[in-house]
Amino acid sequence: MGVKKEETNFFERVYEVAKQIPYGRVTSYGAIAKSLGAAKSARMVGWAMNACDGREDVPAHRVVNRKGILTGKHHFQGTNLMQQLLESEGVEVIESQIQDFDKIFWDPMTEL
DNA sequence: AAGCTGACGACAA
DNA sequence: ATTGTCGCCAGCT
Numbered sequence A: 001m002g003v004k005k006e007e008t009n010f011f012e013r014v015y016e017v018a019k020q021i022p023y024g025r026v027t028s029y030g031a032i033a034k035s036l037g038a039a040k041s042a043r044m045v046g047w048a049m050n051a052c053d054g055r056e057d058v059p060a061h062r063v064v065n066r067k068g069i070l071t072g073k074h075h076f077q078g079t080n081l082m083q084q085l086l087e088s089e090g091v092e093v094i095e096s097q098i099q100d101f102d103k104i105f106w107d108p109m110t111e112l
Numbered sequence B: 001a002a003g004c005t006g007a008c009g010a011c012a013a
Numbered sequence C: 001a002t003t004g005t006c007g008c009c010a011g012c013t
Helices: A008-019 A029-035 A039-052 A081-088
Strands: none
């Protein structure tokens, strides 16, 4: 049974969605929140990402804000780590701003 | 124990 | 168009 304590189902759900982000794609906090049924809890998604750091295989670098800006890059180890990870996946990122954001945007509500 | 903060987002003025 | 405030909920001081 639950060998480990539940980290609030909310966070778990966020992780589940984040893990399903395809390679070379990105999504936004609000999109994930919406898919969870908590459209106004975009903040919590970001907060969940904070806890995800060092937790599960949650590609937090694929989650950005609605503008396609790497708002959370500061939470990564390096200042450019997040951007480098994205570029490594073929995502064009300039000045922490994802290019063609709408093209690589992955909507968990629509595509999931 | 109570209050502030925080990886966002939408709306109001 | 720009700026400011509210909402959301959990974690941290």
